[in-house]
Amino acid sequence: MKVQVRLAAEPFAPDLELADFVGCLATEGAVVSFVGLVRPHSKDGTPLTSLFLDHHPRLTERSLGEIGAAAATEFDVSAIRIVHRCGKMQPGDPIVFAAAAATHRRPAFEAADYLMDRLKTDALFWKREEDDTGSRWIEPTGADHADRARWERASTCPE
Secondary structure (H helix, E strand, O other), X not given: OXXXXXXXXXXXXXXXXXXXXXXXXXXXXXXXXXXXXXXXEOOOOOEOOEEEEEEOHHHHHHHHHHHHHHHXXXXXXXXXXXXEEOEEEOOOOEEEEEEEEEOOHHHHHHHHHHHHHHHHHHOOEEEEEEEXXXXXXXXXXXXXXXXXXXXXXXXXXXX
């Protein structure tokens, strides 16, 4: 099982991440990847000038690794890759790349979905949106926490 995580202070190219990830595989028949982009507007519709993700280098990277390891344990996948930006980003910039590889498609889809739900709520970042009027710290939404909670329910149900 390969779990790779990287905290990226500089921009990254999702297409190159995907090509490298696929190039490291051997017998997998499925790869699912997700790329998250910095939104151009806040939730209230205000145009954003930038997004800043503050972090603690060791703790944030450790949280990414724990999320990747949990996905690898929970789903029948052979490889996981997470690349997450930190620092200042512009609207449209890639902020996260998450990929999962498996023999079959279903575990790859589930693992990628799980990764994103966990990254949104559990990765140790502090997000600040910036616009022409100033800046404000933002938190995961109730919907983000509900998405995260469905995995807890799924893993506690008897088979």
